[in-house]
Amino acid sequence: MLLDVVNMTGNPRKSGLSRSVQQSSSDTAHDGGAAVSELRSSGDEGGVIPVLSPVADTPVVSARLAALVDDAVPERTRIAYAADWRRWEAWCARHGVRSLPARPQDVAEYLAEYGAGIEEGRTRPHAASTLERWVVGIDAMHRRHRLPTLGRDDLVKKTLSGVRRRQARDSSMPRVRRARPLELHELRLMLQAIQTTKYPAGVAALRDTALLLCGFAAGRRRSEIAAATIGDLAWHAHDGFHWRIPVSKTDQDGAGLTTVLWRGRHVATCPPCALTWWLQLRAVLASAAGAPPGRDETLLTAATRSRLVGRRQRIAALWFLHHHRRALTADKPERHVCRTPPSWRAALGAPPIDVAVPDLPLALGAGDPLFVTVHRGGRVGDAISGEVVTDILIRARTAAKLPTAGYSAHSLRAGFVTAADRGGATVMEIQQQTGHRTHESVAVYRRRYSPADGNAVTKLGL
Numbered sequence: 001m002l003l004d005v006v007n008m009t010g011n012p013r014k015s016g017l018s019r020s021v022q023q024s025s026s027d028t029a030h031d032g033g034a035a036v037s038e039l040r041s042s043g044d045e046g047g048v049i050p051v052l053s054p055v056a057d058t059p060v061v062s063a064r065l066a067a068l069v070d071d072a073v074p075e076r077t078r079i080a081y082a083a084d085w086r087r088w089e090a091w092c093a094r095h096g097v098r099s100l101p102a103r104p105q106d107v108a109e110y111l112a113e114y115g116a117g118i119e120e121g122r123t124r125p126h127a128a129s130t131l132e133r134w135v136v137g138i139d140a141m142h143r144r145h146r147l148p149t150l151g152r153d154d155l156v157k158k159t160l161s162g163v164r165r166r167q168a169r170d171s172s173m174p175r176v177r178r179a180r181p182l183e184l185h186e187l188r189l190m191l192q193a194i195q196t197t198k199y200p201a202g203v204a205a206l207r208d209t210a211l212l213l214c215g216f217a218a219g220r221r222r223s224e225i226a227a228a229t230i231g232d233l234a235w236h237a238h239d240g241f242h243w244r245i246p247v248s249k250t251d252q253d254g255a256g257l258t259t260v261l262w263r264g265r266h267v268a269t270c271p272p273c274a275l276t277w278w279l280q281l282r283a284v285l286a287s288a289a290g291a292p293p294g295r296d297e298t299l300l301t302a303a304t305r306s307r308l309v310g311r312r313q314r315i316a317a318l319w320f321l322h323h324h325r326r327a328l329t330a331d332k333p334e335r336h337v338c339r340t341p342p343s344w345r346a347a348l349g350a351p352p353i354d355v356a357v358p359d360l361p362l363a364l365g366a367g368d369p370l371f372v373t374v375h376r377g378g379r380v381g382d383a384i385s386g387e388v389v390t391d392i393l394i395r396a397r398t399a400a401k402l403p404t405a406g407y408s409a410h411s412l413r414a415g416f417v418t419a420a421d422r423g424g425a426t427v428m429e430i431q432q433q434t435g436h437r438t439h440e441s442v443a444v445y446r447r448r449y450s451p452a453d454g455n456a457v458t459k460l461g462l
């Protein structure tokens with residue numbers, strides 16, 4: 001909450017918002033109620049939040065406005081800033097200096113103490129990247145109070161730079177670890193290694209194939225893969241599938257990003273095909289969970305019903321995997337199942353150009369998670385967590401006898417950028433799918449993993 005952040009100044013005289021919200025929450029008895037919704041703009045266009053002016057006659061904001069302003073900053077960032085600010089205030093209290101507005105020399109001393117010295121209870125200094133975040137947090141608080149920021153101050157900048165250099169030389173400091181990118185040929189080996197139509201492993205294999213292919217092809221983060229729902233997907237006659245990412249890390253304005261799961265040339269590495277198989281299996285399992293027509297199972301005990309559902313789902317999955325096996329070994333193994341919208345029971349009328357997956361006759365709800373846990377017995381559970389994405393990737397690498405050190409769920413996104421770059425995609429084309437905001441964030445991948453791509457050294461003619 002922004003309120004917490006502002007309250008952390010600990011001094012209501014400095015914090016217009018905290019005082020005003022206290023007023024509004026205490027039913028405004030002292031102000032006759034009129035002040036609660038009274039807003040005041042200071043007329044300065046430079047600041048984002050004019051109502052947070054620290055001027056003496058503090059403006060008063062409504063709780064509704066406070067909540068709205070609060071929403072402008074992502075929650076995780078707010079929490080981090082709040083904790084950082086508490087640390088800074090505690091340091092200031094110990095040293096008898098003012099926290100707001102802060103003096104550059106105090107901030108620099110603060111950074112030096114934690115970046116060069118070792119805090120009690122720790123074995124090494126705080127990383128330079130952590131100190132940078134602290135400065136960003138202190139600056140954010142100053143901006144909110146329309147005070148000059150310190151991040152660009154020469155002394156603060158030089159202190160940070162000194163800490164960074166010293167830590168770079170210090171072998172005891174942990175290096176920034178980036179996930180190694182998944183290579184396309186590795187992905188092929190992994191998919192081959194995990195493929196099975198046996199029960200129950202075949203259930204997890206269909207999920208893992210869809211997850212790895214979709215995560216790689218869309219260049220998604222693990223949190224986005226874990227949070228994906230059926231309602232985020234639409235089948236498209238030309239494009240394959242559209243996968244909407246509701247709100248991503250770089251898109252805090254909530255506009256969302258539509259990624260495309262483009263049809264692959266080969267069935268084995270076709271993301272829409274893998275997704276179609278997985279959606280159909282999910283539909284079959286979902287329909288097996290319901291009572292058969294004409295049978296009332298409401299009077300059964302929960303345990304009996306769970307057993308019955310388990311048995312029905314098992315039979316349904318066995319039958320589905322058998323069907324899948326026949327499709328794989330048919331005369332035309334290169335037949336894409338992604339050309340028509342996934343459906344199971346009812347036939348669709350005239351083929352649509354595009355259709356939202358919840359509208360397909362699959363009996364899957366818009367809010368149902370796309371990727372779910374698969375229990376050892378083959379039963380499916382709730383939505384997976386981000387860690388499971390890493391587990392799936394590591395398991396598939398192990399199955400393909402590929403090294404696992406340095407690989408994590410982020411290898412899917414890193415792999416997409418690296419493969420696309422190598423394939424000749426422009427930075428803009430990569431950004432179109434990944435949603436990276438800056439050229440620089442894409443260029444980092446190239447410098448680290450494929451320094452020869454786009455490098456003049458390949459054009460010397462040696």
Ligand SMILES: [Zn+2]
Pocket residue numbers: 263264267270271272273274336337338339
């Ligand atoms: Zn396909």
